Amino acid sequence: MGIAVRAAIGVLLLTVTSAQAWEPTKPIEIIVPFPPGGASDQMARTIQGAIQKGNLVKQPIIIVNKPAAAGGEAMLDIQKSAGDPHKLITTSSGIYMTPLATKLPVSWKDFTPVAMMAQDAFVLWVNAAKPYKTAQDFIEAAKTAAPPLKTGGNGSKREDHLISVTMEQATGTKITYVPYQGGGPASVQLAGGHIDANMNNPAEEIANWRSGSVKPLCVFSPKPMEYTQKVTADMAWSDIPTCPSQGVNVTYQMLRGMFMPGKVTPEQQAFYVDLFQKVSQTPEWKAYLERNALVPDFRAGQSFVDFLTEDERKHKDLMTKAGFIATN
Amino acid sequence: MDDLNQLLLGFQVALTWHNVLFMVVGVLLGIVVGVLPGLGGPNGVAILLPLTFGMDPTSAIILLSSIYWGALFGGAITSILFNIPGEAWSVATTFDGYPLAQQGRAGEALTAAFTASFIGALSGVVLITFVAPLVAKFALRFGPAEFFGVFFLTFCSFIGMGRENKAKIVASLALGFLLAAVGLDTISGDLRLTFGAPELMKGFDFLVVVIGLFGVSEILLTIEEGLHFKGKRAAIDLGVVLRTWAGLPRYWATLIRSSVVGMWMGVTPGGAIAASFMGYGLAKRFSRRPDAFGRGEIEGVLAPETAAHAAGTSALLPMLALGIPGSATAAVLLGGLMIWGLQPGPMLFIEKKEFVWGLIASMYLGNLAGLLIVLATVPVFAAIMRIPFALVAPIILVVCAIGAFTVESSRFDIWLMLIFGVVGYVFKKLDYPLAPLVLALVLGDRAEDAFRQALLGSGGDLSVFFSNALVSSLMILGLLLLVWGPLGDLRQRLTRRGGNDQPPREIAGSGAS
Numbered sequence: 001m002g003i004a005v006r007a008a009i010g011v012l013l014l015t016v017t018s019a020q021a022w023e024p025t026k027p028i029e030i031i032v033p034f035p036p037g038g039a040s041d042q043m044a045r046t047i048q049g050a051i052q053k054g055n056l057v058k059q060p061i062i063i064v065n066k067p068a069a070a071g072g073e074a075m076l077d078i079q080k081s082a083g084d085p086h087k088l089i090t091t092s093s094g095i096y097m098t099p100l101a102t103k104l105p106v107s108w109k110d111f112t113p114v115a116m117m118a119q120d121a122f123v124l125w126v127n128a129a130k131p132y133k134t135a136q137d138f139i140e141a142a143k144t145a146a147p148p149l150k151t152g153g154n155g156s157k158r159e160d161h162l163i164s165v166t167m168e169q170a171t172g173t174k175i176t177y178v179p180y181q182g183g184g185p186a187s188v189q190l191a192g193g194h195i196d197a198n199m200n201n202p203a204e205e206i207a208n209w210r211s212g213s214v215k216p217l218c219v220f221s222p223k224p225m226e227y228t229q230k231v232t233a234d235m236a237w238s239d240i241p242t243c244p245s246q247g248v249n250v251t252y253q254m255l256r257g258m259f260m261p262g263k264v265t266p267e268q269q270a271f272y273v274d275l276f277q278k279v280s281q282t283p284e285w286k287a288y289l290e291r292n293a294l295v296p297d298f299r300a301g302q303s304f305v306d307f308l309t310e311d312e313r314k315h316k317d318l319m320t321k322a323g324f325i326a327t328n
Numbered sequence: 329m330d331d332l333n334q335l336l337l338g339f340q341v342a343l344t345w346h347n348v349l350f351m352v353v354g355v356l357l358g359i360v361v362g363v364l365p366g367l368g369g370p371n372g373v374a375i376l377l378p379l380t381f382g383m384d385p386t387s388a389i390i391l392l393s394s395i396y397w398g399a400l401f402g403g404a405i406t407s408i409l410f411n412i413p414g415e416a417w418s419v420a421t422t423f424d425g426y427p428l429a430q431q432g433r434a435g436e437a438l439t440a441a442f443t444a445s446f447i448g449a450l451s452g453v454v455l456i457t458f459v460a461p462l463v464a465k466f467a468l469r470f471g472p473a474e475f476f477g478v479f480f481l482t483f484c485s486f487i488g489m490g491r492e493n494k495a496k497i498v499a500s501l502a503l504g505f506l507l508a509a510v511g512l513d514t515i516s517g518d519l520r521l522t523f524g525a526p527e528l529m530k531g532f533d534f535l536v537v538v539i540g541l542f543g544v545s546e547i548l549l550t551i552e553e554g555l556h557f558k559g560k561r562a563a564i565d566l567g568v569v570l571r572t573w574a575g576l577p578r579y580w581a582t583l584i585r586s587s588v589v590g591m592w593m594g595v596t597p598g599g600a601i602a603a604s605f606m607g608y609g610l611a612k613r614f615s616r617r618p619d620a621f622g623r624g625e626i627e628g629v630l631a632p633e634t635a636a637h638a639a640g641t642s643a644l645l646p647m648l649a650l651g652i653p654g655s656a657t658a659a660v661l662l663g664g665l666m667i668w669g670l671q672p673g674p675m676l677f678i679e680k681k682e683f684v685w686g687l688i689a690s691m692y693l694g695n696l697a698g699l700l701i702v703l704a705t706v707p708v709f710a711a712i713m714r715i716p717f718a719l720v721a722p723i724i725l726v727v728c729a730i731g732a733f734t735v736e737s738s739r740f741d742i743w744l745m746l747i748f749g750v751v752g753y754v755f756k757k758l759d760y761p762l763a764p765l766v767l768a769l770v771l772g773d774r775a776e777d778a779f780r781q782a783l784l785g786s787g788g789d790l791s792v793f794f795s796n797a798l799v800s801s802l803m804i805l806g807l808l809l810l811v812w813g814p815l816g817d818l819r820q821r822l823t824r825r826g827g828n829d830q831p832p833r834e835i836a837g838s839g840a841s
Contacts, residue, residue, distance in 0.1 A: 064737060068530025069512045069519060076526050102512075102519050147787045156517030178472070178781050179514050194471030194785070210675050326518070 022267040024059045024086055031064050031078065031089045033071030038182065039203060040090045041065060043117070043256055043288070047276075050284040056275060059086075070098045070155065075106045081261040085268040088114065093159050093254045096312045100319055101157040103326040108312070112264050113304050115276040116257040117285075118294040121225055122163055123240060124217045124248075125205050126197045127190055135218040135246035138197060142173040152178040152195035153186045157324045159254055160186075160199035162315075163220055165322040167250050190214055201254075202237060202293035218243040220252045227293050237293045252318075253295065255311060257304070273300045335457060338685030341386055342693055350391040351690065355698045358398015359705075363405050364731060373661060385668040386683050390690040392661055393644070397449065397691075397698045400600075400640050404441035404633060405702075405709055409434060410724050412543035412731075416534055417600040417636040419766055420608040422542055424621060424628025431624050434710045435568035439703065440626050443576065444583065444633035446699040451587035451634075452594060452641025453691040456648075467646045470596050472781035473792045477802030478593070479775035482602045483767065484806035486609035488813040492761045500760050504768025507532045508776075515780045527740040534770050536732045536741045537748050541762050543728045544749025547721050549756060568710075569703055572626075579627050582611045586631045590638025595646060600639040601770050605763075607635025613813070641691065648672055648684060 030048065034040040041063070048061045066074035071094045078089045095108045124135055132138040142149045153160035156179040164177045178195060180186045183204035190198045190205075191213040198205075199220070208214045210232055219225060219240045227237040243250055258276055260269065279285055280298045289296055299307055319325055341347070357376070373392050380388035403418035408425035421441060428437035470478075487497060510521040511531025522528040576583075586607040593603035611631035612621045621628045647662050649672075665672050670680055677684050712720070732745035755762055786792035794800045 066530075066736065068736070070517070072512075072519075073526070073530050076529075101517055150785050155514055158517070161517075176784060176787075178784050179517070180781065181514055181777070188468065189471060192468035192471060207671050207675070210671070324517075 033074035035067040046288040050282040082263040112260040114258040116299040119253045122220045149196040334685045338689030341686035342689040354394025355398040358395040359402035362399035362402020386686045411546040420604040420632035427624035439572040444630040445637040448634035448637030476778035481806040484810040488810040501764040504765035505772045508772030540745040540748025541752035545752025548753045586634035590635035594639035594642025600636045603639035604632035604636040608632040
């Protein structure tokens, strides 16, 4: 009898909610424009875990990795899926950078912004055996080094390459950027002393920092990170000075957010905004933020669109100055 | 000895009932993942990762690493039976495994492959057990120049011994490099050779090409020859396992050589794919009967399988000790570790002892469980060869198509697979070797990246490839292997002619390719 009652209530609830709002009717696909194991993939899988654990959606969540062409393939896929409310894509700054750098005919304005989940900071890391104590030491060394000092990172015309070039221009130095395939290899190359510095996200270097093979000089953010728990014996994320305070006037942060294809209804969009709002409150998500030293910054609706517009303008500006805009 | 005590503790953790159960389930799932081309280890592990979020980390990693073992074992099955490599590292296994199956010796080939896998994996685990932190540090010495050295050595060891027409090898290799260049270029960040077609943006996926070149072309050939499998009369009983084992000690040198190559390639993220090709190339070079290779030589199955597994297992070492994934699957496992709140890296061995040693113990047990499970299935898989080809062929074709589709969820890839099936058919008809094409496709991109990264760092100075002992020895070893084969042939020809046998001066060509 209990079951029958519960079922009846369930049916009642279902009819009530469906009268008011849209709900997914088939499995939801989250497209990750990067390979399995990377930072975006981890974010998607954390969200998947949080949704499943909290039973926030009745439909299953499927994660599909489409890493080709620095995420360009995934963006084209979303562009073609206009009107499909069962598809989402995780985004980083690549959402403006890839189209600008490759001339792919795609823009975030073709998509429906859902929510910004967080921002990722970038840190200037050097090998711990090097004598540089501050960012200024590093810049001084870069000014006189011949051949030029080497930085390495994610890939050509990507976020950290942009930082490297902007840093060169801001400080009047000459630095060679060696593109590797991702922050992981760049981290290893720095620990092995094959490059002089990298501009990795906190999560990409935490292991090597704790083991004492690399050290942070400054964070490319307007204010220090807020995590005060000690990561190494004597330092927390919050102890890393900002680059501007060290005389390197370069700031850069990367958004981590969620988009839907274009031409979905406002109800469908509202459903996902609400869903990610709930996700951002789960303990799994909060643990994920702290583990990766992400900057919590949940935005949806107009404030998200304003952020995107301003952020795209900033990227266009930086990329033009750096000479990253595709010309052919 | 402290380590041994830790390992015993690890066995206690791994041998609990539910962990053994996870091991068996993981191996079985892994075999399925390995058998289905395209699904692949990384995808298999990634799909199952969310299921483990609620589990305790030790059980979770035991389940996932067992899937990895299973996939390593499973990849050999379709390579041998149908000439379709389920995983990239099984390509070299097809060279001799498939001819063996055609001769009705599928049982032998499968047993040899599984046993070799086990031996390779075991040597990898022993390496991890005893020298983990020491060896892991070695990987740090690999900069772009050293990486290029490894790829260069792989190309040289594989090509130097090619018995086919050299011009045909070069043609096949060049086509492979060309295909590898399509897509996004890491160094410049630009799209290359895509002609504005979005389908070409992601480049040619190795598995799609391989499924076509090997699997589909084989079906075409078999159809031409009259729709029957040659290997129908396979003797099918478990006795074949024992008979094959009795013959294995003869190949001790190959097994040891491949294990060493594999362990080295796994630790220095050269990877299982490069290791399998190099293992095969070296075995052929050092064999007393190099001409028997490619026509059904047991040694040709043992060598790549041992090397691939030694590499696949050792690849977990840099992941645990340094947080560097040595393979795609290791990269997914790395993501998993972080989600469970474990930070891979040197601190892991100090802070999470029971986890690390539980995992290492489970590597021993998981591989043993894997070996027992796959050996028991040898007769089952060998029996597939008895099914009439007219029934099996469409099924294989469908599995191939699903495999090609799964890689990137792209319908275009199915067409691509069929096109490469025809290419493979033409290659075989005209007697062009497929292996150099595949090798160049897999490693060409990475070799090019490493080459250009090294030159970026050195400001265009080629001497960077001879700038320290490590990279110099890699390059010189590669050049030696490259000229060894042709020189040996030349000397043989000269002595046969009884003429003046002064060998020509070696010309050390540049490493550019």
